[in-house]
Amino acid sequence: MWEETTTARVREAHRTRDVLIEHWKLLLGNASLRKAANDPDGACMTSFTRYTEEEVRRLNTLQAAYFSKNVEIFEPPLPEGVPERLERIVDSAGIDPSDSVLDIGTGTGILIPLIREYSPAHIYANDLSEAMLEFVRTHYPSVITAQGDVADLALADASIGVTFINACYPNIIDKHKTFTNLRRMLRPGGRLIISHPLGRSFVEILKKNVPFPLDDFPAAETEATELFAPYGFRVSLFLDEQELYLLRLVADE
Numbered sequence: 001m002w003e004e005t006t007t008a009r010v011r012e013a014h015r016t017r018d019v020l021i022e023h024w025k026l027l028l029g030n031a032s033l034r035k036a037a038n039d040p041d042g043a044c045m046t047s048f049t050r051y052t053e054e055e056v057r058r059l060n061t062l063q064a065a066y067f068s069k070n071v072e073i074f075e076p077p078l079p080e081g082v083p084e085r086l087e088r089i090v091d092s093a094g095i096d097p098s099d100s101v102l103d104i105g106t107g108t109g110i111l112i113p114l115i116r117e118y119s120p121a122h123i124y125a126n127d128l129s130e131a132m133l134e135f136v137r138t139h140y141p142s143v144i145t146a147q148g149d150v151a152d153l154a155l156a157d158a159s160i161g162v163t164f165i166n167a168c169y170p171n172i173i174d175k176h177k178t179f180t181n182l183r184r185m186l187r188p189g190g191r192l193i194i195s196h197p198l199g200r201s202f203v204e205i206l207k208k209n210v211p212f213p214l215d216d217f218p219a220a221e222t223e224a225t226e227l228f229a230p231y232g233f234r235v236s237l238f239l240d241e242q243e244l245y246l247l248r249l250v251a252d253e
């Protein structure tokens with residue numbers, strides 16, 4: 001009985017997710033909307049929005065509760081083409097066996113089996129949602145989990161070779177504190193991969209369906225350069241395809 005109810009809930013969650021994706025593809029079929037969603041000449045963000053500590057806490061609590069209730073949405077089967085694009089995302093980091101890898105906003109750990117193929121020294125998974133991390137611990141017991149806001153994550157200075165932020169960049173509320181902290185934990189020459197396997201414009205659909213604010217991805221390489229240089233990162237790859245966003249930053253030497 002319990003299994004039947006769970007299977008029905010998972011099916012319903014997948015149906016909702018797939019309807020959203022179809023909706024987004026239809027919208028992008030509309031030329032004027034496609035232009036608006038992909039227009040690099042549109043509003044350009046050159047510094048991060050600042051929130052009060054209390055506001056960050058409130059929005060993070062809201063997100064943790066939302067994601068803890070929606071663990072099923074992130075379980076396979078994944079939408080068509082996503083598994084291949086996730087492989088490209090992980091491949092772009094050039095993981096070396098000596099690297100420790102950090103997956104921010106890991107969710108159900110969708111990247112973890114792909115990261116493991118490169119045999120890194122350690123894998124750390126961070127998330128606001130305890131339910132997501134419980135899923136990760138059950139499926140990948142060797143992964144080291146850390147619950148909380150990435151902005152406050154306390155790994156040692158220069159201890160990380162590669163960091164992934166997949167389908168999570170828009171969700172991070174305190175980006176100033178986060179990128180300061182990530183630069184501290186990454187070693188010089190370390191890679192930070194910011195990605196989305198459904199593309200940058202998918203965020204426009206999500207914005208209408210979640211109860212917390214979401215930021216846009218940097219829409220042009222120049223914007224990314226300007227945004228991340230003050231934190232000690234340079235852009236080494238900028239890919240903005242309709243169904244894949246991939247930004248690779250390298251920590252200054």
Ligand SMILES: C[S@@+](CC[C@H](N)C(=O)[O-])C[C@H]1O[C@@H](n2cnc3c(N)ncnc32)[C@H](O)[C@@H]1O
Pocket residue numbers: 063064067074104105106107108109110126127128129132148149150151165166167168171172173
């Ligand atoms: C859309 S899900 C993506 C999950 C996973 N990366 C994937 O690709 O399937 C975003 C995840 O980021 C987490 N998250 C949001 N803001 C965060 C923050 N500031 N620090 C750590 N995790 C965060 C959420 O709890 C959620 O599990």
